Amino acid sequence: MQLDLIGxxxxxxxxxxxxxxDLSVASGEMIALLxxxxxxxxxxxxxxxxxxxxxxxxxxxxxxxVSGLPSQRRNVGVVFQNYALYPHMSVFDNIAFPLKVQKxxxxxxxxxxxxxxxLVHIETLLDRxxxxxxxxxxxxxxxxxxxxxxPDVLLLDxxxxxxxxxxxxxxRSEIRRIQQxxxxxxxxxxxxxVEAMSMCDRIALMNNGRIVQIDGPTRMYRDPMDxxxxxxxxxxxxxxxxxxxxxxxxxxxxxxxxxxxxxxxxPQFGTGLTGEVRFVETQGREDLFDIALPxxxxxxxxxxxxxxxxxxxxxxxxxDAAELLCFDRQEVRL
Amino acid sequence: xxxxxxNWPILLVLGxxxxxxxxxxxxxxxxxxxxxxxxxxxxxxxxxxxFRFLWEELDTGRAGIWRVTLNTFIFATTTxxxxxxxxxxxxxxxxxxxxxxxxxxxxxLIVLHAFPTVTLIIAIFLILQILGLYDTLIGVIIVKxxxxxxxxxxxxxxxxxxxxxxxxxxxxxxxxxxxRVWWQLVLPQVQPxxxxxxxxxxxxxxxxxxxxxxxxxxxxxxxLATYMQALILDDTKADxxxxxxxxxxxxxxxxxxxxxxxxxxxxxxxxGSKG
Ligand SMILES: Nc1ncnc2c1ncn2[C@@H]1O[C@H](COP(=O)(O)OP(=O)(O)OP(=O)(O)O)[C@@H](O)[C@H]1O
Ligand SMILES: [Mg+2]
Numbered sequence: 001m002q003l004d005l006i007g008x009x010x011x012x013x014x015x016x017x018x019x020x021x022d023l024s025v026a027s028g029e030m031i032a033l034l035x036x037x038x039x040x041x042x043x044x045x046x047x048x049x050x051x052x053x054x055x056x057x058x059x060x061x062x063x064x065x066v067s068g069l070p071s072q073r074r075n076v077g078v079v080f081q082n083y084a085l086y087p088h089m090s091v092f093d094n095i096a097f098p099l100k101v102q103k104x105x106x107x108x109x110x111x112x113x114x115x116x117x118x119l120v121h122i123e124t125l126l127d128r129x130x131x132x133x134x135x136x137x138x139x140x141x142x143x144x145x146x147x148x149x150x151p152d153v154l155l156l157d158x159x160x161x162x163x164x165x166x167x168x169x170x171x172r173s174e175i176r177r178i179q180q181x182x183x184x185x186x187x188x189x190x191x192x193x194v195e196a197m198s199m200c201d202r203i204a205l206m207n208n209g210r211i212v213q214i215d216g217p218t219r220m221y222r223d224p225m226d227x228x229x230x231x232x233x234x235x236x237x238x239x240x241x242x243x244x245x246x247x248x249x250x251x252x253x254x255x256x257x258x259x260x261x262x263x264x265x266x267p268q269f270g271t272g273l274t275g276e277v278r279f280v281e282t283q284g285r286e287d288l289f290d291i292a293l294p295x296x297x298x299x300x301x302x303x304x305x306x307x308x309x310x311x312x313x314x315x316x317x318x319x320d321a322a323e324l325l326c327f328d329r330q331e332v333r334l
Numbered sequence: 335x336x337x338x339x340x341n342w343p344i345l346l347v348l349g350x351x352x353x354x355x356x357x358x359x360x361x362x363x364x365x366x367x368x369x370x371x372x373x374x375x376x377x378x379x380x381x382x383x384x385f386r387f388l389w390e391e392l393d394t395g396r397a398g399i400w401r402v403t404l405n406t407f408i409f410a411t412t413t414x415x416x417x418x419x420x421x422x423x424x425x426x427x428x429x430x431x432x433x434x435x436x437x438x439x440x441x442x443l444i445v446l447h448a449f450p451t452v453t454l455i456i457a458i459f460l461i462l463q464i465l466g467l468y469d470t471l472i473g474v475i476i477v478k479x480x481x482x483x484x485x486x487x488x489x490x491x492x493x494x495x496x497x498x499x500x501x502x503x504x505x506x507x508x509x510x511x512x513x514r515v516w517w518q519l520v521l522p523q524v525q526p527x528x529x530x531x532x533x534x535x536x537x538x539x540x541x542x543x544x545x546x547x548x549x550x551x552x553x554x555x556x557x558l559a560t561y562m563q564a565l566i567l568d569d570t571k572a573d574x575x576x577x578x579x580x581x582x583x584x585x586x587x588x589x590x591x592x593x594x595x596x597x598x599x600x601x602x603x604x605x606g607s608k609g
Contacts, residue, residue, distance in 0.1 A: 084500035088522040098508035
């Protein structure tokens with residue numbers, strides 16, 4: 001189902017936390033709400049599911065205006081960061097709870113819970129209590145419970161934050177698989193760019209209660225609208241220099257700062273950039289270099305492991321002129 | 335179990351300090367069931383004579399033991415039930431809802447809890463008299479309930495505070511009403527607190543002495559505590575063995591409840607302390 005958030009504003013004690021936000025999610029699309037801590041991601045999510053009132057603006061599910069409806073009548077499935085399973089109920093009862101509230105009959109409940117268990121691969125765990133499950137299994141139960149009612153929209157609030165690195169990788173593809181199998185419209189809240197890029201069709205990058213840019217992951221990475229987007233995406237992050245640091249690059253007149261992605265700096269791009277290696281971080285497959293330019297500004301570069309460069313050495317490297325990002329004084333991309 | 339040896343100084347100190355209590359308890363039990371020559375500590379024979387209060391009227395003009403026991407029971411159960419019911423709802427409101435003057439109510443609870451009851455007794459006495467509830471069981475129950483409430487509410491609030499907020503939100507998202515969420519999802523998780531308050535206020539009601547003594551001195555509303563007090567006061571020649579036997583009878587339910595529910599009572603110090 002198509003979801004439209006139009007001019008959404010939320011205030012806490014008079015101060016706007018989210019202001020005039022427009023977000024449109026196509027049917028069956030998974031979109032990430034990405035942004036630094038405190039930018040209003042959770043607030044937006046909670047407004048969509050009805051926990052927070054919408055102070056201004058409208059929320060549409062398809063043709064239906066649900067702005068004023070209580071949570072119970074919005075038909076939204078939510079997975080909370082700490083899963084919020086009901087600790088005193090078995091896994092079966094947890095998943096069955098939304099159906100019991102709807103007074104579905106016993107056979108239907110059993111069938112539906114069975115289907116869900118199969119979808120998220122927890123068929124053998126139905127008799128356990130949440131406390132007897134691993135983090136990843138709890139996550140699956142929470143997903144099953146959110147999906148059991150056939151919600152119009154699925155909301156996930158930092159669903160992977162409590163998992164260890166390996167499980168996170170596994171659940172990332174699991175959630176994506178389940179979302180695609182069910183064809184649900186989904187919104188994923190996260191502050192992890194890798195999660196956002198790898199799981200979602202599009203990313204809505206937020207800052208200070210506003211959406212800065214909405215785009216596909218690749219597009220947003222290659223073609224950021226401003227300095228904030230450029231610096232938020234990318235790991236290791238982008239480095240910024242001034243046009244004076246790159247004299248042989250014909251920067252436009254209005255250009256105040258130039259962004260250089262670490263993968264676009266190195267010996268393979270010829271010469272023109274002189275600096276001293278300050279710090280080398282070995283990451284196994286590749287090495288990460290911090291290079292100090294004559295002006296004192298630092299830039300970062302990733303290179304395949306085994307270059308043999310040591311701190312203190314001087315390098316004469318190049319950059320990929322086609323990939324430089326220029327920003328004006330207002331930090332807007334040129 | 336090597337480290338047990340290191341505990342012996344603690345055990346010794348505890349032992350020394352509890353011995354007097356233990357001796358008193360032993361004599362309480364022994365004296366209730368035995369005959370003794372005056373001045374002697376050694377019993378000379380078994381008897382149930384001291385328990386005659388259970389099957390015969392001690393003297394005229396005083397309520398029988400069963401009537402008094404029933405009074406005590408009604409007093410304690412009603413107090414416990416009402417306190418628990420109110421604490422369950424009020425504690426929830428204080429923990430979860432953002433209503434006006436919430437801070438004031440929270441501070442008020444603490445002050446009331448710390449307030450010495452005895453200093454209020456004259457005022458309460460006057461109020462009950464005006465209301466026509468003086469010397470009735472109902473009157474004492476109301477007063478006792480009111481005085482127990484701050485503690486109960488505070489403890490329950492502490493238990494509610496430990497229930498994650500997301501669980502309620504998840505329940506609401508799953509389509510359940512607030513009432514259903516509270517009843518089916520939250521209450522089961524504060525059940526230890528519920529049990530603790532129920533038992534705790536029952537025991538507190540069972541052993542209450544001052545309130546019935548001052549507010550219901552007549553024989554109709556007598557409870558076991560005042561019954562015992564009357565027992566030593568009235569008699570020209572105090573029968574201490576009888577007194578001990580009544581005491582044993584009085585303490586029996588308390589002991590039984592403690593034995594059965596001791597784990598639940600410990601909860602009050604575990605979950606309830608997170609105010
Ligand atoms: N109930 C509330 N009362 C007052 N201010 C709030 C409330 N909830 C959130 N805020 C404020 O709103 C802003 C946005 O909060 P929100 O929880 O949406 O951030 P977030 O983007 O989810 O951050 P995080 O990644 O840390 O979860 C924050 O500055 C926060 O302090
Ligand atoms: Mg958040």
